[in-house]
Amino acid sequence: MISDSLLRVNTLAALEEVTIKRDEFEEMLRFSRLMFQLKQNNHYITSLKDQLPTTADAMFDESSMLMGYDFHLTDDGPRLIEVNNNAGGLYTGRDKWMKQPLIAELVGTLEERISHMFPDTWQTIAIMDDNVTEQYMYPEMQYYAALLRQAGRTVFLVSPEDIQLKDDGLYVDNQRVDGIYNRHTDFYLDTSELAHIRTALMAGQVALNPHPRSYALLGDKSRMVDWWHQGLLEQCLPSDDVAFIRHIVPEIHLLSVCDKAQLWQERKIWVFKPAARHGGKGVVLGKAMSRKRFESLDNETTVVQSYVPPSQVEHDDVSYKFDVRLYMHGETLIAVSGRLWRGQVTNFREDGSGWVSLNII
16 A cells, blocks of 8 residues: 555545546547557658657557547547657556546556566566656656556666666666666666666666657657658558548648747747657647747757647636646557646646546446
Protein backbone atom coordinates (compact mmCIF):
# COMPACT_ATOMS: atom_id res chain seq x y z
CA MET A 1 0.00 0.00 0.00
CA ILE A 2 1.19 3.51 -0.85
CA SER A 3 0.30 6.19 1.66
CA ASP A 4 -1.32 9.38 0.42
CA SER A 5 0.84 11.21 2.95
CA LEU A 6 3.92 10.42 0.87
CA LEU A 7 4.68 13.67 -0.98
CA ARG A 8 1.85 14.24 -3.48
CA VAL A 9 -0.90 12.27 -5.14
CA ASN A 10 -2.45 12.90 -8.51
CA THR A 11 -5.35 15.31 -8.28
CA LEU A 12 -8.83 14.02 -8.97
CA ALA A 13 -11.41 16.43 -10.34
CA ALA A 14 -14.54 17.22 -8.34
CA LEU A 15 -16.55 15.67 -11.17
CA GLU A 16 -16.21 11.87 -11.14
CA GLU A 17 -16.84 11.21 -14.81
CA VAL A 18 -17.27 12.95 -18.16
CA THR A 19 -19.20 11.36 -21.00
CA ILE A 20 -17.86 11.45 -24.55
CA LYS A 21 -19.38 10.10 -27.75
CA ARG A 22 -18.44 6.72 -29.11
CA ASP A 23 -17.67 8.12 -32.58
CA GLU A 24 -15.30 10.69 -31.03
CA PHE A 25 -13.48 7.92 -29.17
CA GLU A 26 -13.24 5.80 -32.34
CA GLU A 27 -11.69 8.69 -34.26
CA MET A 28 -9.10 9.23 -31.54
CA LEU A 29 -8.29 5.52 -31.41
CA ARG A 30 -8.04 5.28 -35.19
CA PHE A 31 -5.63 8.21 -35.21
CA SER A 32 -3.48 6.76 -32.40
CA ARG A 33 -3.22 3.41 -34.16
CA LEU A 34 -2.45 5.09 -37.46
CA MET A 35 0.45 6.91 -35.79
CA PHE A 36 1.97 3.58 -34.78
CA GLN A 37 1.66 2.34 -38.37
CA LEU A 38 3.28 5.54 -39.63
CA LYS A 39 6.14 5.15 -37.17
CA GLN A 40 6.98 1.79 -38.75
CA ASN A 41 6.62 2.96 -42.36
CA ASN A 42 9.92 2.70 -44.26
CA HIS A 43 9.17 5.70 -46.49
CA TYR A 44 8.44 7.81 -43.42
CA ILE A 45 11.65 6.74 -41.66
CA THR A 46 13.74 7.33 -44.79
CA SER A 47 12.24 10.79 -45.30
CA LEU A 48 13.23 11.80 -41.77
CA LYS A 49 16.60 10.07 -41.48
CA ASP A 50 18.61 13.31 -41.70
CA GLN A 51 16.59 14.81 -38.83
CA LEU A 52 16.82 11.86 -36.43
CA PRO A 53 19.38 11.78 -33.61
CA THR A 54 21.89 8.97 -33.28
CA THR A 55 20.01 7.52 -30.33
CA ALA A 56 17.02 6.90 -32.61
CA ASP A 57 19.00 3.99 -34.10
CA ALA A 58 18.47 2.01 -30.88
CA MET A 59 15.47 -0.25 -30.17
CA PHE A 60 13.91 -0.37 -33.64
CA ASP A 61 11.11 -2.80 -32.90
CA GLU A 62 9.95 -1.89 -29.40
CA SER A 63 6.48 -0.41 -28.94
CA SER A 64 6.72 2.63 -26.70
CA MET A 65 5.07 2.33 -23.29
CA LEU A 66 2.17 4.66 -22.55
CA MET A 67 2.35 6.89 -25.57
CA GLY A 68 -0.15 9.60 -24.72
CA TYR A 69 -2.33 11.24 -27.36
CA ASP A 70 -4.07 14.38 -26.09
CA PHE A 71 -7.16 15.72 -27.85
CA HIS A 72 -9.58 18.61 -27.65
CA LEU A 73 -13.12 17.77 -28.71
CA THR A 74 -14.73 20.18 -31.16
CA ASP A 75 -18.04 20.39 -33.01
CA ASP A 76 -16.15 18.97 -36.00
CA GLY A 77 -14.58 16.09 -34.08
CA PRO A 78 -11.38 15.52 -32.04
CA ARG A 79 -8.24 17.55 -32.67
CA LEU A 80 -4.76 16.45 -31.61
CA ILE A 81 -3.02 18.81 -29.22
CA GLU A 82 0.10 16.88 -28.28
CA VAL A 83 1.80 13.49 -28.35
CA ASN A 84 3.30 12.62 -24.95
CA ASN A 85 6.20 10.20 -24.95
CA ASN A 86 5.84 9.23 -21.27
CA ALA A 87 2.25 10.01 -20.35
CA GLY A 88 1.21 9.91 -16.69
CA GLY A 89 -1.98 10.37 -14.76
CA LEU A 90 -3.30 6.84 -14.27
CA TYR A 91 -2.77 6.57 -10.51
CA THR A 92 -5.39 8.50 -8.57
CA GLY A 93 -4.17 8.06 -5.00
CA ARG A 94 -5.76 6.00 -2.24
CA ASP A 95 -4.22 2.88 -3.82
CA LYS A 96 -6.42 3.13 -6.90
CA TRP A 97 -5.90 3.35 -10.62
CA MET A 98 -8.01 5.60 -12.82
CA LYS A 99 -11.41 3.97 -13.38
CA GLN A 100 -11.73 2.74 -16.96
CA PRO A 101 -14.84 2.43 -19.14
CA LEU A 102 -16.22 -1.01 -19.93
CA ILE A 103 -15.51 -1.15 -23.66
CA ALA A 104 -14.35 -3.97 -25.93
CA GLU A 105 -11.12 -2.14 -26.82
CA LEU A 106 -9.88 -2.43 -23.22
CA VAL A 107 -9.14 -6.12 -22.66
CA GLY A 108 -8.59 -7.36 -19.11
CA THR A 109 -7.91 -5.11 -16.15
CA LEU A 110 -5.83 -1.94 -16.25
CA GLU A 111 -3.26 -3.61 -14.01
CA GLU A 112 -2.97 -6.52 -16.44
CA ARG A 113 -2.59 -4.22 -19.43
CA ILE A 114 0.13 -2.22 -17.68
CA SER A 115 2.03 -5.33 -16.57
CA HIS A 116 1.93 -6.82 -20.08
CA MET A 117 3.74 -3.77 -21.48
CA PHE A 118 6.89 -4.76 -19.60
CA PRO A 119 8.70 -7.62 -21.39
CA ASP A 120 9.43 -10.84 -19.50
CA THR A 121 13.13 -10.11 -20.02
CA TRP A 122 12.77 -7.09 -17.73
CA GLN A 123 13.23 -8.85 -14.40
CA THR A 124 15.25 -6.04 -12.83
CA ILE A 125 13.76 -2.64 -13.62
CA ALA A 126 14.71 0.95 -12.88
CA ILE A 127 11.93 3.55 -12.99
CA MET A 128 13.92 6.71 -13.68
CA ASP A 129 13.24 10.43 -13.54
CA ASP A 130 15.15 13.57 -12.71
CA ASN A 131 15.16 14.06 -8.92
CA VAL A 132 12.68 11.24 -8.79
CA THR A 133 11.38 11.71 -5.24
CA GLU A 134 10.59 15.37 -5.98
CA GLN A 135 8.43 14.64 -9.01
CA TYR A 136 4.71 15.41 -8.91
CA MET A 137 4.12 11.94 -10.35
CA TYR A 138 6.37 10.16 -7.85
CA PRO A 139 3.43 8.42 -6.09
CA GLU A 140 2.32 7.10 -9.47
CA MET A 141 5.81 5.73 -10.11
CA GLN A 142 5.69 4.08 -6.67
CA TYR A 143 2.46 2.41 -7.67
CA TYR A 144 3.98 1.11 -10.91
CA ALA A 145 6.84 -0.29 -8.84
CA ALA A 146 4.41 -1.99 -6.45
CA LEU A 147 2.48 -3.54 -9.33
CA LEU A 148 5.63 -4.91 -10.95
CA ARG A 149 6.96 -6.23 -7.64
CA GLN A 150 3.72 -8.16 -7.18
CA ALA A 151 4.61 -9.91 -10.44
CA GLY A 152 7.96 -10.96 -8.98
CA ARG A 153 10.16 -8.28 -10.54
CA THR A 154 12.87 -6.31 -8.78
CA VAL A 155 12.16 -2.59 -9.14
CA PHE A 156 14.13 0.51 -8.17
CA LEU A 157 12.88 4.10 -8.27
CA VAL A 158 15.92 6.15 -9.16
CA SER A 159 17.37 9.41 -10.37
CA PRO A 160 20.05 9.15 -13.10
CA GLU A 161 22.89 9.53 -10.58
CA ASP A 162 21.66 6.42 -8.75
CA ILE A 163 22.56 4.29 -11.78
CA GLN A 164 26.16 3.19 -12.34
CA LEU A 165 27.72 2.22 -15.68
CA LYS A 166 29.99 -0.83 -15.57
CA ASP A 167 31.66 -2.84 -18.33
CA ASP A 168 28.65 -5.07 -18.89
CA GLY A 169 25.82 -2.57 -18.39
CA LEU A 170 23.97 -0.46 -15.85
CA TYR A 171 23.66 -1.23 -12.14
CA VAL A 172 21.58 -0.07 -9.18
CA ASP A 173 22.64 -1.28 -5.73
CA ASN A 174 25.00 -3.78 -7.38
CA GLN A 175 22.17 -5.35 -9.39
CA ARG A 176 22.34 -5.26 -13.17
CA VAL A 177 19.36 -3.50 -14.73
CA ASP A 178 17.52 -5.20 -17.59
CA GLY A 179 15.27 -2.28 -18.51
CA ILE A 180 14.58 1.34 -17.61
CA TYR A 181 11.04 2.71 -17.55
CA ASN A 182 11.97 6.24 -18.56
CA ARG A 183 9.97 9.11 -17.06
CA HIS A 184 12.78 11.59 -17.74
CA THR A 185 12.11 14.28 -20.35
CA ASP A 186 15.57 14.31 -21.93
CA PHE A 187 14.10 12.05 -24.58
CA TYR A 188 17.21 11.99 -26.79
CA LEU A 189 19.64 11.38 -23.87
CA ASP A 190 21.56 14.51 -24.82
CA THR A 191 22.42 15.84 -21.36
CA SER A 192 25.56 14.90 -19.46
CA GLU A 193 23.53 13.43 -16.58
CA LEU A 194 22.18 10.76 -18.94
CA ALA A 195 25.45 10.08 -20.79
CA HIS A 196 25.88 6.70 -19.06
CA ILE A 197 22.33 5.69 -20.02
CA ARG A 198 23.04 6.66 -23.61
CA THR A 199 26.29 4.65 -23.66
CA ALA A 200 24.61 1.49 -22.37
CA LEU A 201 21.62 1.86 -24.68
CA MET A 202 23.74 2.31 -27.80
CA ALA A 203 25.88 -0.68 -26.78
CA GLY A 204 22.77 -2.86 -26.42
CA GLN A 205 23.43 -3.36 -22.71
CA VAL A 206 20.07 -2.12 -21.47
CA ALA A 207 16.54 -1.61 -22.76
CA LEU A 208 14.91 1.79 -22.37
CA ASN A 209 11.23 2.57 -22.77
CA PRO A 210 9.90 5.03 -23.78
CA HIS A 211 12.94 5.35 -26.03
CA PRO A 212 14.49 8.05 -28.24
CA ARG A 213 13.25 6.55 -31.51
CA SER A 214 9.64 6.81 -30.39
CA TYR A 215 10.00 10.48 -29.51
CA ALA A 216 11.94 11.23 -32.68
CA LEU A 217 9.30 9.71 -34.97
CA LEU A 218 6.12 10.81 -33.18
CA GLY A 219 6.53 12.85 -30.00
CA ASP A 220 8.75 15.66 -31.29
CA LYS A 221 6.47 18.57 -32.26
CA SER A 222 8.55 18.97 -35.42
CA ARG A 223 6.86 15.82 -36.68
CA MET A 224 3.48 17.53 -36.67
CA VAL A 225 5.05 20.17 -38.89
CA ASP A 226 6.29 17.41 -41.19
CA TRP A 227 2.80 15.91 -41.41
CA TRP A 228 1.66 19.20 -42.91
CA HIS A 229 4.45 19.21 -45.52
CA GLN A 230 2.85 18.34 -48.85
CA GLY A 231 4.35 15.15 -50.22
CA LEU A 232 5.73 13.48 -47.11
CA LEU A 233 2.65 11.63 -45.89
CA GLU A 234 1.47 11.11 -49.47
CA GLN A 235 4.38 8.74 -50.14
CA CYS A 236 3.71 6.80 -46.92
CA LEU A 237 -0.04 6.29 -46.61
CA PRO A 238 -3.25 6.01 -48.66
CA SER A 239 -4.87 9.34 -49.48
CA ASP A 240 -7.78 8.72 -47.08
CA ASP A 241 -5.35 8.27 -44.18
CA VAL A 242 -3.41 11.40 -45.15
CA ALA A 243 -6.60 13.44 -45.21
CA PHE A 244 -7.66 11.97 -41.88
CA ILE A 245 -4.35 12.87 -40.20
CA ARG A 246 -4.54 16.47 -41.43
CA HIS A 247 -8.15 16.65 -40.29
CA ILE A 248 -7.18 15.58 -36.76
CA VAL A 249 -3.90 17.55 -36.52
CA PRO A 250 -4.50 21.33 -36.50
CA GLU A 251 -2.54 23.21 -39.16
CA ILE A 252 1.02 23.74 -37.93
CA HIS A 253 4.18 25.32 -39.34
CA LEU A 254 7.68 26.27 -38.28
CA LEU A 255 7.84 29.98 -37.44
CA SER A 256 10.72 30.49 -39.87
CA VAL A 257 8.51 29.82 -42.91
CA CYS A 258 5.74 32.19 -41.82
CA ASP A 259 5.16 35.81 -42.78
CA LYS A 260 5.74 37.34 -39.36
CA ALA A 261 3.95 40.59 -40.11
CA GLN A 262 0.84 38.73 -41.22
CA LEU A 263 1.21 36.27 -38.34
CA TRP A 264 1.21 39.12 -35.82
CA GLN A 265 -2.00 40.48 -37.30
CA GLU A 266 -3.61 37.02 -37.14
CA ARG A 267 -2.02 35.96 -33.84
CA LYS A 268 -5.34 35.38 -32.06
CA ILE A 269 -6.04 32.28 -34.18
CA TRP A 270 -2.63 30.72 -33.46
CA VAL A 271 -0.79 29.16 -30.54
CA PHE A 272 3.02 29.29 -30.27
CA LYS A 273 4.97 26.29 -28.96
CA PRO A 274 8.66 25.44 -28.46
CA ALA A 275 9.20 22.38 -30.63
CA ALA A 276 11.39 20.59 -28.10
CA ARG A 277 9.35 20.98 -24.91
CA HIS A 278 6.53 18.95 -23.48
CA GLY A 279 3.51 19.16 -21.24
CA GLY A 280 2.49 22.69 -22.25
CA LYS A 281 5.75 24.28 -21.06
CA GLY A 282 6.54 27.44 -22.97
CA VAL A 283 3.22 27.43 -24.84
CA VAL A 284 1.73 30.89 -25.44
CA LEU A 285 -1.67 31.68 -26.92
CA GLY A 286 -1.44 34.30 -29.62
CA LYS A 287 -4.34 36.24 -28.13
CA ALA A 288 -2.38 36.61 -24.87
CA MET A 289 1.01 37.39 -26.42
CA SER A 290 2.77 40.75 -26.14
CA ARG A 291 4.64 42.22 -29.08
CA LYS A 292 7.89 41.95 -27.12
CA ARG A 293 7.35 38.22 -26.50
CA PHE A 294 6.42 37.71 -30.13
CA GLU A 295 9.62 39.34 -31.34
CA SER A 296 11.69 37.23 -28.94
CA LEU A 297 10.50 33.89 -30.38
CA ASP A 298 13.20 31.81 -32.03
CA ASN A 299 12.34 31.26 -35.69
CA GLU A 300 13.93 27.82 -35.91
CA THR A 301 12.67 26.29 -32.65
CA THR A 302 9.12 27.68 -32.46
CA VAL A 303 6.12 26.07 -34.10
CA VAL A 304 2.90 27.93 -34.87
CA GLN A 305 -0.30 25.91 -34.68
CA SER A 306 -3.92 26.73 -35.38
CA TYR A 307 -5.55 27.35 -32.02
CA VAL A 308 -8.18 24.79 -31.00
CA PRO A 309 -9.84 25.79 -27.73
CA PRO A 310 -10.43 23.08 -25.14
CA SER A 311 -13.84 21.53 -24.71
CA GLN A 312 -16.03 22.98 -21.97
CA VAL A 313 -17.66 21.01 -19.15
CA GLU A 314 -20.10 22.51 -16.66
CA HIS A 315 -20.27 21.24 -13.07
CA ASP A 316 -21.97 22.93 -10.11
CA ASP A 317 -22.31 26.14 -12.13
CA VAL A 318 -18.56 26.19 -12.80
CA SER A 319 -17.13 25.97 -16.30
CA TYR A 320 -14.04 23.78 -16.75
CA LYS A 321 -11.78 23.23 -19.73
CA PHE A 322 -11.51 19.59 -20.73
CA ASP A 323 -9.32 17.33 -22.82
CA VAL A 324 -8.98 13.61 -23.45
CA ARG A 325 -5.89 11.39 -23.29
CA LEU A 326 -5.48 7.96 -24.85
CA TYR A 327 -2.63 5.83 -23.49
CA MET A 328 -1.24 3.44 -26.11
CA HIS A 329 1.30 0.62 -26.35
CA GLY A 330 1.78 0.15 -30.05
CA GLU A 331 -1.71 -0.33 -31.45
CA THR A 332 -3.04 -1.55 -28.09
CA LEU A 333 -5.18 0.81 -26.04
CA ILE A 334 -4.03 0.70 -22.41
CA ALA A 335 -6.24 3.36 -20.83
CA VAL A 336 -8.22 6.55 -21.31
CA SER A 337 -8.66 9.55 -19.05
CA GLY A 338 -9.71 13.18 -19.10
CA ARG A 339 -8.45 16.37 -17.50
CA LEU A 340 -10.52 19.24 -16.16
CA TRP A 341 -8.96 22.60 -15.37
CA ARG A 342 -9.50 26.30 -15.08
CA GLY A 343 -7.11 28.98 -16.22
CA GLN A 344 -5.12 29.60 -19.38
CA VAL A 345 -3.10 26.39 -19.49
CA THR A 346 -3.61 22.89 -18.18
CA ASN A 347 -3.04 22.86 -14.43
CA PHE A 348 -4.82 21.60 -11.36
CA ARG A 349 -4.35 24.60 -9.09
CA GLU A 350 -8.00 25.65 -9.10
CA ASP A 351 -10.53 23.85 -6.92
CA GLY A 352 -12.31 21.07 -8.79
CA SER A 353 -9.56 20.67 -11.39
CA GLY A 354 -7.89 17.32 -11.94
CA TRP A 355 -8.01 13.94 -13.64
CA VAL A 356 -11.41 12.51 -14.47
CA SER A 357 -12.71 9.14 -15.70
CA LEU A 358 -14.48 8.84 -19.05
CA ASN A 359 -17.79 7.29 -19.96
CA ILE A 360 -18.03 6.34 -23.65
CA ILE A 361 -21.49 6.03 -25.19
